[in-house]
Amino acid sequence: MKKNNTYDNSLLDYQTAVVHDSHDDRHHGAVAFPIYQNSLFTFPTHDAFDMASSKFLDNHVYTRGNNPSVFELEKRLALLEDGEKARCFASGMAAISAAILSTIQSGDHVICVDEAYGVTKRFLNDYLSNYGIETTFVDGASIENLVSAVRPNTKLIYLESPTSMVFKLQDLKSCAQLAKKIGAITIIDNTWASPCFQNPLQFDIDLVIHSISKYIGGHSDLVGGVVIGSAELIDKLSKNEFLLLGGIMTPHTANQVMRSLRTLPLRMEKLQANGLYVAKYLEQIPFITKVNHPGLPSHEQYSLVHSQMKGLGSLFSFETTLPYHIVRNWGDKLTYFRIGVSWGGYESLIIVTKQTTDQKKDSISLVRIYIGLENPQILVNDMLNAFKEIGIYVP
Numbered sequence: 574m575k576k577n578n579t580y581d582n583s584l585l586d587y588q589t590a591v592v593h594d595s596h597d598d599r600h601h602g603a604v605a606f607p608i609y610q611n612s613l614f615t616f617p618t619h620d621a622f623d624m625a626s627s628k629f630l631d632n633h634v635y636t637r638g639n640n641p642s643v644f645e646l647e648k649r650l651a652l653l654e655d656g657e658k659a660r661c662f663a664s665g666m667a668a669i670s671a672a673i674l675s676t677i678q679s680g681d682h683v684i685c686v687d688e689a690y691g692v693t694k695r696f697l698n699d700y701l702s703n704y705g706i707e708t709t710f711v712d713g714a715s716i717e718n719l720v721s722a723v724r725p726n727t728k729l730i731y732l733e734s735p736t737s738m739v740f741k742l743q744d745l746k747s748c749a750q751l752a753k754k755i756g757a758i759t760i761i762d763n764t765w766a767s768p769c770f771q772n773p774l775q776f777d778i779d780l781v782i783h784s785i786s787k788y789i790g791g792h793s794d795l796v797g798g799v800v801i802g803s804a805e806l807i808d809k810l811s812k813n814e815f816l817l818l819g820g821i822m823t824p825h826t827a828n829q830v831m832r833s834l835r836t837l838p839l840r841m842e843k844l845q846a847n848g849l850y851v852a853k854y855l856e857q858i859p860f861i862t863k864v865n866h867p868g869l870p871s872h873e874q875y876s877l878v879h880s881q882m883k884g885l886g887s888l889f890s891f892e893t894t895l896p897y898h899i900v901r902n903w904g905d906k907l908t909y910f911r912i913g914v915s916w917g918g919y920e921s922l923i924i925v926t927k928q929t930t931d932q933k934k935d936s937i938s939l940v941r942i943y944i945g946l947e948n949p950q951i952l953v954n955d956m957l958n959a960f961k962e963i964g965i966y967v968p
């Protein structure tokens with residue numbers, strides 16, 4: 574990947590990259606980058622105004638184009654993903670929809686992994702189908718499934734590795750090779766791994782997306798998204814979907830995210846350790862039939878995990894033979910886990926569902942767990958106490 578970032582990323586150390594700022598003499602030595610809380614920027618002469626406006630996206634003219642606070646964040650996120658450019662959006666879905674739209678047109682065909690984020694699947698299947706775009710959903714665990722879904726008009730391969738809910742991987746290198754061969758673009762939702770633990774551009778994937786609302790934001794207090802890639806692809810997206818649909822991130826949110834970035838590598842190390850601690854414990858419980866966590870040696874793709882990831886997120890799931898209503902009741906008894914959507918913050922979360930990886934066994938419950946920054950032994954004790962409270966003995 575050709576690098577054209579304002580930072581030197583030849584010796585990228587994540588902790589230094591997020592803590593150290595390049596000098597910027599516009600803010601009088603202020604140690605933290607200021608919030609440029611402006612809708613527009615003014616010029617001393619019409620000549621200067623014309624010059625800036627002729628490159629609307631490269632200069633600070635209007636905030637639905639280029640705001641200095643948002644631009645600073647975009648440079649840092651591009652650096653962390655080893656990309657040339659990035660664009661921030663109002664939410665993960667604003668980033669995902671803009672990125673998808675920037676790569677396809679009416680009459681095109683999309684291949685998408687079947688366990689991708691639910692709202693992304695709805696956008697492809699229920700919404701874009703109205704505009705003459707057809708999507709085939711395939712199990713991405715095997716490259717053969719993608720190969721057999723290819724049509725002459727396949728223009729986009731959409732990946733999410735690991736997937737939401739059951740955490741299956743795709744072989745990024747093989748997917749990128751297939752796409753190059755057929756002249757399609759690859760997009761990956763990289764939210765689960767964060768930029769610290771997986772950098773898909775290094776495997777020739779074209780565009781990387783993060784829901785900033787999760788790990789990057791990290792404090793359950795903001796919503797945002799980002800698309801990262803080559804200057805060519807990001808410039809195309811900036812001129813069209815970014816500017817025309819206008820789903821931009823506000824300068825205030827960008828400032829909050831820059832603060833969050835300072836501790837991203839530290840948080841990820843701790844979250845990874847906490848998640849594995851709890852997953853390993855749950856795996857020993859007899860009525861828990863399966864723990865879906867890519868960091869466990871029992872994961873079907875354990876060797877692939879190590880060939881393309883540098884670390885692991887702390888969102889996973891487990892399957893149990895206990896009936897759904899019992900498991901729901903157990904979830905209600907937990908003290909340290911809250912019941913709710915989203916994840917990536919400091920606090921542990923849980924959702925009990927009926928979904929399972931084994932379509933035939935509808936009596937099995939699937940529990941999605943997000944492990945936060947609490948002491949993991951306290952979280953394990955909380956789970957054991959809740960089982961005791963509903964009268965279930967854990968040997």
Ligand SMILES: *Cc1c(COP(=O)(O)O)cnc(C)c1O
Nearest residue numbers: 664665666690762764784786797
């Ligand atoms: C939450 C999430 C999204 C959507 O992001 P929003 O910021 O909520 O729009 C996309 N992909 C994954 C994997 C997510 O977890």
